[in-house]
Amino acid sequence: MSALPPTAAAQVASMWEPAMRSALEEARLAVAANNHPFGAVLCDAEGKVLLAAQNTVVTDKDPTCHAETNLVRSACRTLDPKSMAQMTLVTSTEPCPMCSGAIYWAGIGRVVYACSGKKLGQISGEELDIPCGQVFSSGRLHSVEVEGPVLAAEAEEMHTRFWTSWSGEHFGDS
Numbered sequence: 819m820s821a822l823p824p825t826a827a828a829q830v831a832s833m834w835e836p837a838m839r840s841a842l843e844e845a846r847l848a849v850a851a852n853n854h855p856f857g858a859v860l861c862d863a864e865g866k867v868l869l870a871a872q873n874t875v876v877t878d879k880d881p882t883c884h885a886e887t888n889l890v891r892s893a894c895r896t897l898d899p900k901s902m903a904q905m906t907l908v909t910s911t912e913p914c915p916m917c918s919g920a921i922y923w924a925g926i927g928r929v930v931y932a933c934s935g936k937k938l939g940q941i942s943g944e945e946l947d948i949p950c951g952q953v954f955s956s957g958r959l960h961s962v963e964v965e966g967p968v969l970a971a972e973a974e975e976m977h978t979r980f981w982t983s984w985s986g987e988h989f990g991d992s
C-alpha cells in the first residue's frame with residue numbers, strides 16, 4: 819500500500835480516476851452478466867486503457883476467472899511481454915493473492931485499486947487476507963508498485979449492494 823503524503827496521494831487518485839471508472843464499469847457489466855462485481859483494465863505508460871476484463875467466475879464455472887486473472891491472460895496473449903513492466907493494472911478491488919501472483923508472473927509494473935481487500939472481506943464475509951503488496955514484495959524477479967485506494971467509495975457501495983443480496987456461492991473474491 820502506498821504511503822504517499824496527502825497531496826501526492828490526491829494527484830495519484832486524479833490521474834487514475836478515468837481508468838478506474840472504466841474498471842468500475844466492467845464490474846457493473848459483470849453483475850449484469852450474472853457474475854461477481856469485479857472489473858479491471860490494463861493501461862499503458864500514458865494511462866491509456868488497452869484492455870478490459872471482468873469477473874466470469876459464475877458463467878465460466880471457474881473460480882480462477884477473477885477480473886485480474888482474466889485480464890492477465892488476455893494481455894499475455896495479445897501484448898508484447900517486454901511492455902508489461904510499463905503497464906498499470908487498474909482494478910475495482912485490490913487483487914487477491916491468486917491474481918497478485920498472476921500479475922507478478924506477467925511482469926506488470928503497477929497496480930491501482932479502489933476497494934481494499936480488507937474492506938471487501940468486511941462486506942462480503944469472505945477473503946484471503948493477504949494484501950497484494952505483501953505478495954508482490956515477496957518476489958525477487960521484479961517489483962510491482964501499488965497505489966490506492968482510488969474511488970473506493972463507489973466500489974464499496976457496489977460491493978455492499980451486491981453481497982447483501984447475494985445468495986450464491988462465495989467463490990471468487992476479486
Ligand SMILES: [Zn+2]
Pocket residue numbers: 884885886887913914915916917918991992
Ligand atoms: Zn483474484
